[in-house]
Amino acid sequence: MKHAEWREAMQQEIQALQANGTWSLVPLPPHKTPIGCKWVYKIKLNSDGTVERYKARLVAKGYSQIEGVDYRETFAPVAKLTTVRVLLSLAALKVWDVRYDNNQVPVQRQKSESLRQS
Numbered sequence: 001m002k003h004a005e006w007r008e009a010m011q012q013e014i015q016a017l018q019a020n021g022t023w024s025l026v027p028l029p030p031h032k033t034p035i036g037c038k039w040v041y042k043i044k045l046n047s048d049g050t051v052e053r054y055k056a057r058l059v060a061k062g063y064s065q066i067e068g069v070d071y072r073e074t075f076a077p078v079a080k081l082t083t084v085r086v087l088l089s090l091a092a093l094k095v096w097d098v099r100y101d102n103n104q105v106p107v108q109r110q111k112s113e114s115l116r117q118s
Contacts, residue, residue, distance in 0.1 A: 006041060009056035017058065035070075036061040 017023055028034055037060050044052040065071055091098045 005054040006056060009041070009054040010039065010058075013056050013058055035064055 037058055040057045040059055042055045042057075044055055046052045088098065090096070
């Protein structure tokens, strides 16, 4: 890749995935086919139209999977807005340190299932 901004964005994505424990490199088991992956790029802009940052995401080509063969079920952790409000109110009352990382949202998978990417 010719542009340093995109290389840096890709490196940040890889580091964030590793820091979150989202994936690790493992040998491919016999008789298993890896799922492909691709990079998705987006330029985030400020309200005045200037570039805020370059964002790169490594995504699995999950559309190539077959239900019942490659996976059994899907799960997406979602918090209700009222729950978030209650927790933020408690944090304000108790003067807790609240940290929010809007750059990365870790993918949650059951430990018994694995996702193999090429």
